[in-house]
């Protein structure tokens with residue numbers, strides 16, 4: 123195969139597809155999306171159940187401030203439904219479950235006050251980090267030299283508050299707060315909005331799942347999306363025509379949008395090599411991964427018997443959420459396991475999870491109708507669930523995040539300054555890259 127297009131897009135995750143759809147809306151039809159996998163959607167993924175219906179293995183929820191996602195879903199005819207059931211998270215530490223609140227009512231509880239104080243300090247610090255240029259935050263070098271874990275240690279005085287705060291970070295990150303830069307974490311949270319991230323990010327989910335949005339875009343784009351087309355080389359991006367070599371052949375394009383996790387970009391060979399700051403960014407980029415599981419039951423019999431359907435155990439590093447349908451036609455619990463579990467055999471993991479579900483929801487929870495597990499650590503094209511930048515990288519190479527290199531433009535959720543690491547960020551980054559590319563193509567056609 124050999125094709126000539128105006129724009130080639132690498133990656134048919136929701137970011138690459140949003141870029142393609144935006145280009146289409148801007149009147150640019152000569153485009154090709156090249157996807158390495160045999161499916162589209164990237165980190166959005168539906169899994170059909172034997173017992174009927176589906177569960178979502180990747181990005182699932184959205185909140186009211188995620189307007190690009192809500193608008194795109196509506197445009198693609200995908201409707202929203204309620205996200206997780208109401209009720210706050212219970213944090214389990216040393217065999218005790220506690221419901222935390224940003225402003226605890228129990229004045230006598232020292233740990234609750236300690237936690238609330240640390241949260242307030244963290245929120246204020248988040249607001250000092252510029253959304254577009256986090257590396258220019260006041261004291262950026264100091265904030266980037268420190269880990270999130272070290273900051274928690276310094277800003278809490280009780281074991282419980284420290285454990286709860288770490289639990290919150292693990293819940294968002296899927297990984298160890300001691301491995302990520304404080305500056306990066308502050309920026310991540312600021313891009314979403316502190317309260318929105320903690321309180322409303324799981325208000326909605328989508329009928330048919332988030333992958334359905336991708337599938338509906340592909341239906342409209344038709345043959346302009348090519349599967350099993352892993353891009354291995356990109357050359358000539360500093361000249362008038364870029365050449366992309368993929369499994370299916372060669373594509374020539376005037377402009378290119380690379381819509382992938384930065385870490386996976388490092389697997390592509392660039393000729394000439396990318397500038398050193400871009401190479402540093404992609405080769406030092408780190409990610410973390412949950413293992414996601416679903417347990418399906420005939421009914422959510424536990425509802426009404428327990429005070430919340432959301433448990434985060436700090437001791438066992440397991441988070442479980444009741445996502446049963448509102449009409450209670452069946453019981454569905456989703457769980458996220460810390461990366462530590464990845465080394466265990468699947469059967470051992472299932473045994474541990476079922477024991478945990480039994481203790482939390484009642485013994486009957488040990489016998490689900492169906493059990494589904496998905497390990498994002500093993501996915502060849504996505505390199506993990508979520509980014510987790512080590513100290514020092516944002517200040518030394520962050521400015522490369524959004525700077526095009528010749529005819530290469532960057533998309534993917536990691537490049538967004540709003541809701542980075544979420545589907546919302548992916549869509550915005552894709553749309554922004556598409557507008558930049560359209561601007562370039564127009565300026566060429568008018569000269």
Ligand SMILES: Cc1cc2nc3c(=O)[nH]c(=O)nc-3n(C[C@H](O)[C@H](O)[C@H](O)COP(=O)(O)OP(=O)(O)OC[C@H]3O[C@@H](n4cnc5c(N)ncnc54)[C@H](O)[C@@H]3O)c2cc1C
Nearest residue numbers: 133135136137158164165181182183353503534535544545
């Ligand atoms: C378990 C889990 C739960 C999540 N929960 C939520 C949630 O509830 N809400 C939310 O908003 N977000 C959530 N997220 C995050 C969200 O799913 C992602 O931010 C978003 O889907 C990223 O989209 P993307 O297009 O930027 O990247 P990706 O989805 O990673 O897309 C990149 C694409 O590039 C392709 N690719 C890679 N290498 C090549 C190559 N060489 N050539 C061609 N193609 C290539 C990949 O196959 C992939 O399709 C979750 C993610 C996970 C994993």
